[in-house]
Amino acid sequence: MSIDVIRPRDLTAAQVARWSELQRVDPAFDSPFLSPQWARTVERAQAESARGLQVAVVKQDGRDVGFMAARLGAYTALPAGAPMCDYQALVAEPGLSVDPHDLVHAFGVHRFDFSAMLESQAAFAPYARGRTVSRVVDMAGGWGAYEAERRAAGVGLIKDIEKKRRKVTKDLATPVFNAFSRSSGDFERMIGWKRDQLRATHQTDIFETPWTQRLLRELFDSRDPEFGGALFTLHIGDKLAAAHFHVHGRRTVHAWIIAHDPAFERYSPGMMLFLDVLRWMDGTPYSRLDLGCGDQRFKQELSNAVQGVTQGFVGVPSAADLVRRAAYGVVAAAEALPLGPASHLPAKALRRMDQWRGLRIAR
Structure with a gap:
């Protein structure tokens, strides 16, 4: 060797x-x-x-x-x-x-x-x-089987988020989901929200380093079906409410940069977007959404598998x-x-x- x-x-x-x-x-x-x-x-x-x-x-x-x-x-x-x-x-x-x-x-x-x-x-x-552990959503059986399994496990998060979806539809407008968005304006807005969040929580602003922004922008511009960035967006009316920028491989979509407009906080648009992504995965080559490490409630309740890391x-x-x-x-x-x-x-x-x-x- x-x-x-x-x-x-x-x-x-x-x-x-x-x-x-x-x-x-x-x-x-x-x-x-x-x-x-x-x-x-x-x-x-x-x-x-x-x-x-x-x-x-x-x-x-x-x-x-x-x-x-x-x-x-x-x-x-x-x-x-x-x-x-x-x-x-x-x-x-x-x-x-x-x-x-x-x-x-x-x-x-x-x-x-x-x-x-x-x-x-x-x-x-x-x-x-x-x-x-990294929390993973295995969608091999499709959305219907996944939703039934989560409900059987006593997870109330999906029900809670759908209630908020109905609420925002009544109050404002029907949320509109878009997968693999090519909107550079929405992409830049997401980065701005994320930087505001990092500063507000006294975390390192990873976007101050030029190479990280170059990395995200090249991934955003990628057209490789087996590797690149994927921008998922949720609009309420004519406003961007939440955006996720994930990186994808052949079968896996890995949750990466997540941000939302604080003005829509009460409706949990970021969580609504996660559910839309999972529904969208039906009929696509992607059968696995990796939520990454962390013990946040939404990761615990959405995930149905874990990946140990050291x-x-x-x-x-x-x-x-x-x-x-x-x-x-x-x-x-x-x-x-x-x-x-x-x-x-x-x-x-x-x-x-x-x-x-x-x-x-x-x-």
């Missing part, structure tokens, strides 16, 4: 096809974030500063058997597109055994940090320092490895103390630092 490291743009057509073929082998790999198109789109968005964006190509007996993209710094590596990348994995043949340290050595760094590694990646399990790092003996071990040690010590919400402050600080690193590294 050997590992070659090349830039995404240098992948041959045969390698791109092979990578996509391996994605189809395991349903867990059916995510746009694990595709060769994601790595290439991120590389273009980051432009000349993307020299550190590389793909590890695992070879066995002369065949390409595994692919993983990462953004390389001087000593550490992050997932390609972090913090905008919601999943990480070595997309490989079933049963392939690769020591993660070999990937770190091949990348030429001292440490690889991951934030949402597929839990099914057994090789990375010893290096996990935390676990969470956070952690793989390091080789080095200062970079020691620094990360110390950081996780502080997190573990704080979370073991009865400090209430303050126990989670070190973990939040570490996540905020990683977010800054991902945004800053490509400037």
Whole structure:
């Protein structure tokens, strides 16, 4: 076994096809974030500063058997597109055994940090320092079967949202849904709402970094049926009430940027739009809506499946490895103390630092 490291743009057509073929082998790999198109789109968005964006190509007996993209710094590596990348994995043949340290050595760094590694990646399990789940809506049986299953499970969210739909129809106008909208005005309005929300909640404005806006705009302009951005909108009367910008693969739509007009808050237009997206999926190639990580009520009630993911790092003996071990040690010590919400402050600080690193590294 050997590992070659090349830039995404240098992948041959045969390698791109092979990578996509391996994605189809395991349903867990059916995510746009694990595709060769994601790595290439991120590389273009980051432009000349993307020299550190590389793909590890695992070879066995002369065949390409595994692919993983990462953004390389001087000593550490992050997932390609972090913090905008919601999943990480070595997309490989079933049963392939690769020591993660070999990937770190091949990348030429001292440490690889991951934030949402597929839990099914057994090789990375010893290096996990935390676990969470991504909420998924499996629509393989269609809207009718899904709605019946949710009602049978005692979920009242769908009923509540439909009541609000009737209310807004009576009060104002019938909501109008549009899938794969090409309205640049609605797209820009959604970004503006999202930035306002991030500032109001004292979160990092990810759109201040130029490459993230370039990434979203290229995805919005994409016409590839198996990869790109998908803008879903909900209008009430002549006004945009909510917009979702999701990224899609061959079968999966991954919820990504979600925003709404605060003027329509009482009607929950964002949730109404989620239900419209799920209905729309009937008769399309898409059978899976990934809601991402988080314990929000709507994710818990809409989802009927989960995807486990882990956070952690793989390091080789080095200062970079020691620094990360110390950081996780502080997190573990704080979370073991009865400090209430303050126990989670070190973990939040570490996540905020990683977010800054991902945004800053490509400037």
